[in-house]
Amino acid sequence: FDINLLIIKLPDRNSQLENRPSTSTIVQLRTMDILCSIEFRELEKKNKELTTKVDTLKAALKQMG
16 A cells, blocks of 8 residues: 555644544544545445455355365
């Protein structure tokens, strides 16, 4: 992987209070930001593709063995 694609970019926040990770609410908001990020969705898609390929290869090996 290109390391630059693995960097999660969070949206800019104007409020200092929103940037303080002192409450669980902020952690939940940041988790949502990550889950909605383009990079995360691209990695999920790639993971699904690779999982399908691995399953196909496993099935082919079982048929050969």
